[in-house]
Amino acid sequence: MCLTVGEGRMSDSRETVSSKDTEEVIMExxxxxxxxxxxxxxxxxxxxxxxxxxxxxxxxHFDGKYDLLSSFLEYVIDQYEGSVEVDADDxxxxxxxxxxxxxxxxxxxxxxxxxxxMKVYHELYTHAQNDGDHxxxxxxxxxxxxxSIIEVVEDGIETGEFEPVDAERMGQLITDVIHAARGxxxxxxxxxxxxxxRKAIDQFVLDSLYADD
Amino acid sequence: MCLTVGEGRMSDSRETVSSKDTEEVIMExxxxxxxxxxxxxxxxxxxxxxxxxxxxxxxxHFDGKYDLLSSFLEYVIDQYEGSVEVDADDxxxxxxxxxxxxxxxxxxxxxxxxxxxMKVYHELYTHAQNDGDHxxxxxxxxxxxxxSIIEVVEDGIETGEFEPVDAERMGQLITDVIHAARGxxxxxxxxxxxxxxRKAIDQFVLDSLYADD
DNA sequence: GATTCGGTTTACCATACAGTAAATTTTTAA
DNA sequence: TTAAAAATTTACTGTATGGTAAACCGAATC
Numbered sequence: 008m009c010l011t012v013g014e015g016r017m018s019d020s021r022e023t024v025s026s027k028d029t030e031e032v033i034m035e036x037x038x039x040x041x042x043x044x045x046x047x048x049x050x051x052x053x054x055x056x057x058x059x060x061x062x063x064x065x066x067x068h069f070d071g072k073y074d075l076l077s078s079f080l081e082y083v084i085d086q087y088e089g090s091v092e093v094d095a096d097d098x099x100x101x102x103x104x105x106x107x108x109x110x111x112x113x114x115x116x117x118x119x120x121x122x123x124x125m126k127v128y129h130e131l132y133t134h135a136q137n138d139g140d141h142x143x144x145x146x147x148x149x150x151x152x153x154x155s156i157i158e159v160v161e162d163g164i165e166t167g168e169f170e171p172v173d174a175e176r177m178g179q180l181i182t183d184v185i186h187a188a189r190g191x192x193x194x195x196x197x198x199x200x201x202x203x204x205r206k207a208i209d210q211f212v213l214d215s216l217y218a219d220d
Numbered sequence: 221m222c223l224t225v226g227e228g229r230m231s232d233s234r235e236t237v238s239s240k241d242t243e244e245v246i247m248e249x250x251x252x253x254x255x256x257x258x259x260x261x262x263x264x265x266x267x268x269x270x271x272x273x274x275x276x277x278x279x280x281h282f283d284g285k286y287d288l289l290s291s292f293l294e295y296v297i298d299q300y301e302g303s304v305e306v307d308a309d310d311x312x313x314x315x316x317x318x319x320x321x322x323x324x325x326x327x328x329x330x331x332x333x334x335x336x337x338m339k340v341y342h343e344l345y346t347h348a349q350n351d352g353d354h355x356x357x358x359x360x361x362x363x364x365x366x367x368s369i370i371e372v373v374e375d376g377i378e379t380g381e382f383e384p385v386d387a388e389r390m391g392q393l394i395t396d397v398i399h400a401a402r403g404x405x406x407x408x409x410x411x412x413x414x415x416x417x418r419k420a421i422d423q424f425v426l427d428s429l430y431a432d433d
Numbered sequence: 434g435a436t437t438c439g440g441t442t443t444a445c446c447a448t449a450c451a452g453t454a455a456a457t458t459t460t461t462a463a
Numbered sequence: 464t465t466a467a468a469a470a471t472t473t474a475c476t477g478t479a480t481g482g483t484a485a486a487c488c489g490a491a492t493c
Contacts (some may be wrong), residue, residue: 026470047260051451061472065305066452068470085256118238127347133346136339146408173423180397180420183404185398190403193349195359207393210386211428238440274442278483281440366483 030068032058034082037075042123046130080131080141083150087128090114091155099163106156107208110185111201126193153182160216169216179217184208243281245271250288255336259343293344293354297361300341303327304368312376319369320421323398324414339406366395373429382429385405390429397421 036057038070045054055062069075090116093105113121135141157178182216188204191197249270257266264285268275282288305327306318326334348354370391376382401417404410 045347047347048349050449051447060470063452063473064471072451109330130346130349132407133343133403134258134260134407136343137260142407142409149408158276167464176416177424179416179423182396183400183417183420184393186403187400190346190399191396194345194355195348195362196355203389203392204396207389207396211393211425214428215424242440263479265479273440276443276482277441285481 026068029060029064030078032060033065033068033075034079038083038124038127039077041079041127041130044069046134077140077144080144083124083128083131084144086124088148088151090117099166099168103156103159103163103213106159107181107185107205110152110182111188111205118203122193125189129190129193155180156181163216171216172215177212180212181208184212232308239281242277243291245273246278246281246288247292250292250335251296251340254292254340254343259340259347290353290357293357294342296337296341297357299337301364303330311369312372312379312381316369316372316426320394320398320418321370323365323395324401324418335406338402342403342406366391367392368431376429385428385432390425393425394421397425 033054036054039057040053041049044050051062051065054075056067058064065075069078090113091106091109093102093109097105113119113125131141132145135145160169160172160174160178164171164174184204184207188200191194192200246267251266253266253272254262258262264275264278267278267288278288282291303326304319304322306315306322324413325331326338344354345358348358368385370387373382373385373387373390377384377387397417397420401413405413
């Protein structure tokens with residue numbers, strides 16, 4: 008976020024409505040531009056062309072390209088986490104299923120935008136290997152996502168619905184498979200990767216959880 | 221590869237030694253530059269600085285940045301596939317183990333360079349979602365890698381060493397886990413990701429193959 | 434030993450790009 | 464209603480970058 012020098016920027020709590028609006032507009036424009044051109048070929052101009060406002064407003068709200076992209080990373084991550092919705096009082100088995108499905112296919116009735124978001128998300132993810140700050144942001148986010156899956160597994164073990172496996176290792180495995188399948192769908196165009204991954208998880212991974220049926 | 225206009229470039233078979241040498245030098249310089257700066261921030265200048273030759277020679281041997289990067293992609297993929305070595309007359313179980321280990325940890329005694337190569341490899345992989353040609357090249361490569369794993373599983377099933385699972389699905393699952401663990405190690409800095417993935421594969425995936433012991 | 438030719442260097446260019454400054458409009462607050 | 468502040472636009476700049484042209488070198492070939 009951009010702090011004007013001199014007298015500094017107004018505090019977050021006093022931020023104008025229109026200012027917040029514009030920043031949202033910029034974020035969505037950034038999203039579309041990124042989605043069209045890819046991270047590597049993203050120009051400030053491209054973002055400008057996705058807005059009604061001129062590209063120079065970006066410099067008023069953000070302190071250059073890097074600051075913009077950092078804010079955008081947090082924006083995307085918030086969206087990701089905000090989009091996950093599971094029935095709180097599902098049994099562990101249903102909740103685990105729901106979480107896996109949402110990670111793989113996105114919130115229902117949003118298939119298209121899901122993959123657009125994921126494309127951008129994965130590109131930022133890979134780029135994080137070159138940027139310590141981005142890596143840190145991703146790590147915190149990743150811990151939350153993986154954690155929520157591990158938690159369900161642990162719950163299921165406690166209630167006796169699941170076999171007493173190493174929940175952390177199991178959760179990490181599932182998370183990894185999801186991530187790879189999504190990435191493969193986008194990088195290689197394997198449309199069926201998520202669906203196949205879902206089946207593979209059921210068939211080869213979750214069977215360790217349901218050993219007694 | 222660059223084709224000079226006019227009379228065209230000499231056929232591959234007649235290529236000078238020094239010319240091939242230089243191209244190799246450029247490839248390795250590109251590798252180092254990419255590994256240092258990342259795909260997004262790679263400049264032709266950066267490659268030049270990794271060589272004894274000046275950066276302009278690149279334009280003699282390759283037809284611009286895109287052509288260079290395309291050639292480099294094939295170079296990296298060749299290296300990847302060339303580095304995989306398994307004992308031809310191992311039993312399926314050992315061969316599968318060996319292949320998984322090599323994909324996860326690299327050829328023995330090359331740990332460091334393995335991760336440098338992987339970093340570059342994964343960045344190219346993710347970028348492929350923005351480039352149809354690169355995507356195609358990756359797809360062919362990916363099919364070979366996954367195929368070699370599937371093949372081992374099929375062999376094991378035929379000899380009765382493995383349970384009669386869906387070899388394709390199993391092979392794909394293993395490949396996905398490997399890919400995600402490597403990516404996670406690099407993007408998030410999870411040093412133990414490959415080792416943990418190895419254990420998870422043993423514990424939760426391969427157990428479906430060895431159900432009778 | 435002159436000449437050709439592949440390969441390399443030096444010097445240079447066009448332009449694409451992020452970023453800035455000042456003018457202008459819109460909103461807020463008195 | 465007016466003055467100040469915030470937000471946006473228009474016009475511009477500095478420079479980083481990919482690429483080119485012509486000179487230069489060294490090893491084959493005649």
